[in-house]
Amino acid sequence: MDVVTQMQRQLIQYTSSLFQEGFLDDQFNQLQQLQDESNPEFVVEVVTLFFEDAERLLNELSKSLQVEQESIDFRRVDAHVHQLKGSSSSIGAQRVQRVCIAFRNFCEQQNVEGCLKSLQEIKQEYSLVKTKLETLFKMEKQLFAARGSISR
Amino acid sequence: MWFKATESCNCIEPQWPADELLVKYQYISDFFIALAYFSIPLELIYFVKKSAVFPYRWVLVQFGAFIVLCGATHLINLWTFTVHTRTVAMVMTAAKVLTAVVSCATALMLVHIIPDLLSVKTRELFLKNKAAELDREMGLIRTQEETGRHVRMLTHEIRSTLDRHTILKTTLIELGRTLALEECALWMPTRTGLELQLAYTLRQQNPVGYTVPIHLPVINQVFSSNRAVKISPNCPVARLRPHTGKYLPGEVVAVRVPLLNLSNFQIYDWPEVSTRSYALMVLMLPSDSARQWHVHELELVEVVADQINRLHFDGVGYVAVALSHAAILEESMRARNLLIEQNVALDLARREAETAIHARNDFLAVMNHEMRTPMHAIIALSSLLQETELTAEQRLMVETILKSSNLLATLINDVLDLSRLEDGSLQLETTTFSLHSVFREVLNLIKPVASVKRLSLTLHLASDLPVYAVGDEKRLMQTILNVVGNAVKFSKEGSISITAIVAKPESFKDARIPEFLPVPSDSHFYLRVQVNDSGSGINPQDIPKLFTKFAQSQAVQTKGPAGSGLGLAICRRFVNLMEGHIWIESEGIGKGCTVTFIVKLGIPDRPNESKLAFAPKVPGNHVSTNFGGLKVLVMDDNGVNRSVTKGLLLHLGCDVTTAGSSEECLRIISPEHRVVFMDVCTGLDGYELAIRIQEKFKKRQDRPLIVALTGNTNRVTKENCMRVGMDGLILKPVSVDKMRGVLSELLEHRVLFEAI
Numbered sequence: 001m002d003v004v005t006q007m008q009r010q011l012i013q014y015t016s017s018l019f020q021e022g023f024l025d026d027q028f029n030q031l032q033q034l035q036d037e038s039n040p041e042f043v044v045e046v047v048t049l050f051f052e053d054a055e056r057l058l059n060e061l062s063k064s065l066q067v068e069q070e071s072i073d074f075r076r077v078d079a080h081v082h083q084l085k086g087s088s089s090s091i092g093a094q095r096v097q098r099v100c101i102a103f104r105n106f107c108e109q110q111n112v113e114g115c116l117k118s119l120q121e122i123k124q125e126y127s128l129v130k131t132k133l134e135t136l137f138k139m140e141k142q143l144f145a146a147r148g149s150i151s152r
Numbered sequence: 153m154w155f156k157a158t159e160s161c162n163c164i165e166p167q168w169p170a171d172e173l174l175v176k177y178q179y180i181s182d183f184f185i186a187l188a189y190f191s192i193p194l195e196l197i198y199f200v201k202k203s204a205v206f207p208y209r210w211v212l213v214q215f216g217a218f219i220v221l222c223g224a225t226h227l228i229n230l231w232t233f234t235v236h237t238r239t240v241a242m243v244m245t246a247a248k249v250l251t252a253v254v255s256c257a258t259a260l261m262l263v264h265i266i267p268d269l270l271s272v273k274t275r276e277l278f279l280k281n282k283a284a285e286l287d288r289e290m291g292l293i294r295t296q297e298e299t300g301r302h303v304r305m306l307t308h309e310i311r312s313t314l315d316r317h318t319i320l321k322t323t324l325i326e327l328g329r330t331l332a333l334e335e336c337a338l339w340m341p342t343r344t345g346l347e348l349q350l351a352y353t354l355r356q357q358n359p360v361g362y363t364v365p366i367h368l369p370v371i372n373q374v375f376s377s378n379r380a381v382k383i384s385p386n387c388p389v390a391r392l393r394p395h396t397g398k399y400l401p402g403e404v405v406a407v408r409v410p411l412l413n414l415s416n417f418q419i420y421d422w423p424e425v426s427t428r429s430y431a432l433m434v435l436m437l438p439s440d441s442a443r444q445w446h447v448h449e450l451e452l453v454e455v456v457a458d459q460i461n462r463l464h465f466d467g468v469g470y471v472a473v474a475l476s477h478a479a480i481l482e483e484s485m486r487a488r489n490l491l492i493e494q495n496v497a498l499d500l501a502r503r504e505a506e507t508a509i510h511a512r513n514d515f516l517a518v519m520n521h522e523m524r525t526p527m528h529a530i531i532a533l534s535s536l537l538q539e540t541e542l543t544a545e546q547r548l549m550v551e552t553i554l555k556s557s558n559l560l561a562t563l564i565n566d567v568l569d570l571s572r573l574e575d576g577s578l579q580l581e582t583t584t585f586s587l588h589s590v591f592r593e594v595l596n597l598i599k600p601v602a603s604v605k606r607l608s609l610t611l612h613l614a615s616d617l618p619v620y621a622v623g624d625e626k627r628l629m630q631t632i633l634n635v636v637g638n639a640v641k642f643s644k645e646g647s648i649s650i651t652a653i654v655a656k657p658e659s660f661k662d663a664r665i666p667e668f669l670p671v672p673s674d675s676h677f678y679l680r681v682q683v684n685d686s687g688s689g690i691n692p693q694d695i696p697k698l699f700t701k702f703a704q705s706q707a708v709q710t711k712g713p714a715g716s717g718l719g720l721a722i723c724r725r726f727v728n729l730m731e732g733h734i735w736i737e738s739e740g741i742g743k744g745c746t747v748t749f750i751v752k753l754g755i756p757d758r759p760n761e762s763k764l765a766f767a768p769k770v771p772g773n774h775v776s777t778n779f780g781g782l783k784v785l786v787m788d789d790n791g792v793n794r795s796v797t798k799g800l801l802l803h804l805g806c807d808v809t810t811a812g813s814s815e816e817c818l819r820i821i822s823p824e825h826r827v828v829f830m831d832v833c834t835g836l837d838g839y840e841l842a843i844r845i846q847e848k849f850k851k852r853q854d855r856p857l858i859v860a861l862t863g864n865t866n867r868v869t870k871e872n873c874m875r876v877g878m879d880g881l882i883l884k885p886v887s888v889d890k891m892r893g894v895l896s897e898l899l900e901h902r903v904l905f906e907a908i
Contacts, residue, residue, distance in 0.1 A: 027885045031796065034803040034888065042799050050792045086833060087792035089863065089885060 004147045011139050018136065023129050027092030047133055050091050054126055057084045061119055069112050077115060078107040084122070095125045163235045179233050182226045189223025211265055218258045221251040295448030302330045302452050303459065320352050323460055327435065328354045331449055334402055334439060337392055338409070339432040341366060348432055353392065364388045370406075375430050378458065380407040380450040389434050402437030403445050407457040409433050433457055520568050527564065530557045569722055580624035580729055584756045587621045587679070588613060591652060594632045602640050607648055609640075614653035618677065619781055622754030627726045634719045635683050635747045643687025646744070655680035655750050674823060674854075675755055678732070682748045690738040690745050698736060699724045727751055779805045779895055783824045785856065786810045787817040787841065788831040793884075797829060797861065800891050814841040821845060825856040827898060832860045832869065842876045857898055861886070870905065880904035 018024045035042040057080050064077050085100035099121045106114030193216035200212060225247045231240050309322045324336045335355055339348035342363065348371065350362040364371070370387045383390060385401040409431040435453060437443045534554045542550060569578075595611050602609045632650075639648045655678035690698070699720050720734075727734040732751035738744065784806045788794040794810050801808045809825065811817035814837055821828065828845065832838030842858050849855030859880035860873045873881045882894055883906055897904045 026887075030885070030887050031799070034796075034799040036803060039799060039802060046792060046795045046799065049795050053790070053792050082833065083790055086790045086831075086863065090790075090793045090796045 004143065007139070007143045007146060011136075011143055014136060014139060018132055022094050023132055025092045025094040027089065029092070031091060044137055047091055047137075050087050050093070051130060053087050054084060054096075054130075057081075057087075058119075058123060058126065061122075065112075065116055065119060072110075072112060072115075074107050074110050074115075078104060081107060093126075093129045096122060096129055099125055163237050175233055179230060182229045186223045186227035186230070189219050189226065193219050211261065214254070214258050214261060218251070218254040221247060221254050225251045295446075295451075299448055299452040299455060302326075303455050305330075306456055307459065319460065323456060324352055324354050324433075327453070327456060331435065331437075331452070333435050333437060335392055335434075335436040337389075337434045339364070339389060339434070341411070341429050341431065345429065348389070350392075351431070356392075362392075371432060374406045374432060375408045378408065378454065380405045380435075380445075380453045380457070382445060383434075385436070389432060390436065392434075392436075401439040402441060402443060404434060404436045405445055405450065405453060406432055406434045407453050409457045409460055516568060520564065523564050524561070527557060527561045531561065566719065566722060578725075578729070580627060582622060582754070583625060584620055584622050585625035586619060587617060587652075587753075588619055590625060590629050590632065591650070594629060594636055595650075597633060598636050598640055601637075602648065605640065605644065607640060607643055607646060610647065610649045612649065612651045614651075616654050617652060617679075618654075618755060620756045621677075621679070622756050623730065623751070624726075628730070628751065628753075631723045631726050631749065631751075632681060634723050635681075635749070638719065639683050639685035639687065639745070639747070642745070643685045646686030648683065648685045651682045651684075653680050654678065676752055677755055678750050679753050680748065680750045682746060684744065684746045686744040688745075689741045689743040690736065691741055692738060695736050695738065699734075723749070782806045782826055782895070782899075784808055784827045784829065785817065785821055785825045786829045787812075787814070787838075788829075788861070789813055789837075790831065793831060797886070800886065800888060801829075803888060804892055804895065806895075814838075814844070817841060818844055818848065821848070821856065823849065823854045823856075827857045827859060827895070829859050829861050832862045832873065833864065839872055839876045842873075842878050846877050857902060859894075859898065859904070874905065880906075882906050 019028075031043050031046060060080050061077060061084075064073060064080070081100050081103045085097055085104070088094075088096040088100060099118060103115065103118035103122065106118055196212055196216060200209070225244070228240070228244045228247050232244060306323060306326045309326055320338055324338060327333065328336045333354065335353065337350060337354070338352040340351040341347070342349050346366055347363045348366050368388065370383055371389065374381045374383070383404050383406045385391070385404045387404075389406065390404040411429045411431055433453075437445065531554065534550055534557060537550050538547070538554065591611055591613060595609065599609060636648065636650060724734050727749050730751040730753070732749060734747070734749035737746045737748070782805070784801055786794060786797045786801065786808060788797060788810075789812055791812070794812065798808045798810055809820060811820055817828070817830070818841070830838050830841060838860060842860075845855060845858060857879040858877070859882060860869075860878050861882055861884055862869055863884040865883060870881055880894070880898060880903060882890070882904070886894070894904060
């Protein structure tokens with residue numbers, strides 16, 4: 001029983017840190033609320049979707065910005081960033097969302113340097129939040145395996 | 153004359169001596185001239201006074217004066233032949249002068265008068281002619297009138313009888329009278345057509361059968377024209393009586409009479425006059441009279457001759473038509489009477505049938521009650537008996553009693569139901585009920601029996617099956633129960649599965665039920681229930697008999713408890729009442745059997761649904777309110793957002809469909825969707841979609857509520873949403889509580905625009 005309690009405590013601590021560090025916001029809580037008996041894997045499903053979507057979008061963005069400076073299609077870039085912003089806000093990936101907002105501003109200004117810089121930032125933040133969430137899920141699974149279900 | 157005046161007595165001596173012969177003649181002439189001249193005016197006056205009309209009196213006066221003066225002149229001239237005084241000469245001169253004046257005046261006046269007088273004469277002549285003409289016309293009219301009168305008279309006489317003989321005789325008599333004939337005779341062609349036989353005469357009562365050959369020239373002459381022809385009194389047809397008069401016999405006229413054969417006669421087809429046979433009518437004026445045939449008399453004869461047969465046929469024709477009409481009338485009267493009789497009979501039959509039905513129903517009602525009471529007693533007491541201490545033998549007996557009584561009770565119920573179904577007095581009781589609960593209850597009822605027989609029972613309800621439906625709950629349950637009960641009854645082992653789905657139109661085109669073509673609509677759906685069992689199966693040949701009452705296949709009888717055979721018949725009746733169809737399939741003995749039925753059920757009205765779905769606003773409560781399967785559609789092209797929104801709505805108990813694009817959304821949207829959530833972050837796509845959705849649903853009640861989900865917190869977005877006719881706008885991110893509140897608000901007020 002001690003192991004379980006410890007695991008529980010670790011999980012809670014980890015989760016709080018994610019919130020405190022701004023990786024996740026209240027939206028993530030909402031997602032967790034939606035998980036029930038009829039939808040036991042909801043959060044994991046949605047987050048996985050987000051990962052897939054984000055990776056695709058980041059690829060597109062890289063491709064769009066790697067061309068000649070004069071021929072950068074800012075509208076297209078903006079569209080992608082907009083999508084990413086939407087997805088990240090839906091799951092509560094706060095830091096990613098913030099960078100997206102800044103990115104969009106640069107697009108409006110047609111600031112190539114700013115865009116490139118933002119892209120770098122997004123990639124960074126994304127990989128960070130991805131790692132964190134994956135760890136979180138792993139811990140949840142372990143706890144679940146050890147004991148019935150986590151009390152929320 | 154030239155006068156030599158003498159100096160002595162102032163007398164004038166005439167030129168010539170008075171004794172001269174010439175002078176003497178002159179003297180006499182003058183005297184007579186004077187006489188004449190004086191008598192003329194007297195005559196004139198006398199005659200003018202006699203005639204009333206003479207317009208030129210003053211002309212006469214003038215003329216008279218002129219004459220008188222001339223006479224005076226010549227009279228006075230008498231004295232100038234001897235010696236006469238100057239006075240006489242002066243008088244003479246005066247007279248002459250006056251005469252000259254008057255005569256000149258008269259001459260001048262006559263120039264004016266004479267043309268007038270002449271014209272008077274012309275007019276008089278003209279008027280005389282006119283009078284003569286009018287006289288002639290009067291004569292003609294009079295004759296026509298006479299003829300007409302005679303014909304009418306004759307027609308009247310003739311029409312008063314239909315007998316040809318009488319007609320002809322009457323004609324002859326009338327003609328004879330009208331024209332004052334001495335003799336009138338009618339010669340008819342003989343049957344051979346070669347001779348004319350004397351048929352009727354006026355004076356002679358029984359004419360001896362004179363015949364003349366038909367081809368005499370005189371007869372041909374008469375037959376060839378339709379005019380009355382004058383013939384010689386000596387020709388054979390006219391020599392009817394011995395010549396008695398001293399003088400010449402009267403003029404004879406003959407005319408042809410067209411004969412129409414009665415055999416040619418058809419009711420609606422008047423034969424033309426172009427017939428071959430004619431009769432000859434001979435009319436003789438009285439001898440010893442100077443009478444001659446006048447034109448109008450001849451015309452009369454012609455007309456009469458032409459009309460005789462026609463009149464006869466007219467009369468006969470009218471009678472024939474009347475007869476045929478009478479026949480038709482009689483026929484129709486008979487038909488009408490027949491119909492009346494039939495009606496009376498039918499009415500009687502109907503009343504008898506009604507009485508019979510009433511009697512039967514009364515009987516059934518009474519018997520039903522009477523039979524059920526003892527049955528209940530038996531079943532109840534037998535059950536009680538079972539609970540007591542019994543020997544094995546006794547227990548067996550009691551069990552048998554129970555089983556038999558249960559069977560009997562079922563049979564009684566079935567019979568009652570079926571008889572009510574048969575005479576159509578059964579009506580479905582329509583209510584709104586829960587479909588799911590019907591199935592669950594059937595399951596509960598059957599489970600004990602199935603588990604005793606170790607049969608596994610599974611129920612599968614489709615996800616799109618409406619929770620609530622409108623129909624006859626009791627009878628639907630009865631049907632399902634009966635079918636499932638049969639499945640259980642006839643299966644000794646294995647499994648029974650019950651599937652219930654909403655029948656799609658495509659599935660109706662089943663080859664097994666070709667006549668069944670139901671049409672789903674917005675207010676109805678078709679429930680399809682299939683019950684599979686792995687039991688004893690049925691011989692495919694026996695399947696048609698299954699639904700007939702009381703028929704049983706041999707195989708069934710030997711195994712297990714036998715049903716009364718009414719169950720399926722009743723089920724079919726119920727299914728038919730619900731505008732559906734039921735059928736059985738089996739691959740053979742021992743291969744199990746599948747019973748499928750489709751019934752039409754109604755979809756409950758939205759007020760019912762939203763009443764059930766309406767969740768009371770519970771602030772910040774983790775209890776998820778169930779929106780009762782509220783159908784919503786989520787349109788978002790972002791996969792992640794879509795999943796999140798879907799999860800949110802699922803958590804609240806909605807039935808969520810998703811669409812990733814506008815096209816997909818329009819494709820899958822239906823009136824069943826009550827709310828559409830669409831993401832409007834992606835440019836104008838969302839607004840366009842809203843418009844297109846509104847276009848698709850003509851009636852505002854049918855279309856889903858359109859709600860925009862957006863992260864944009866500006867006024868422009870809100871205004872745009874309102875402009876395109878959206879029903880609501882919510883800002884992302886949406887929490888569970890927020891969504892719950894939103895849904896409740898939307899369903900209640902049908903509009904929700906979040907304050908920005």
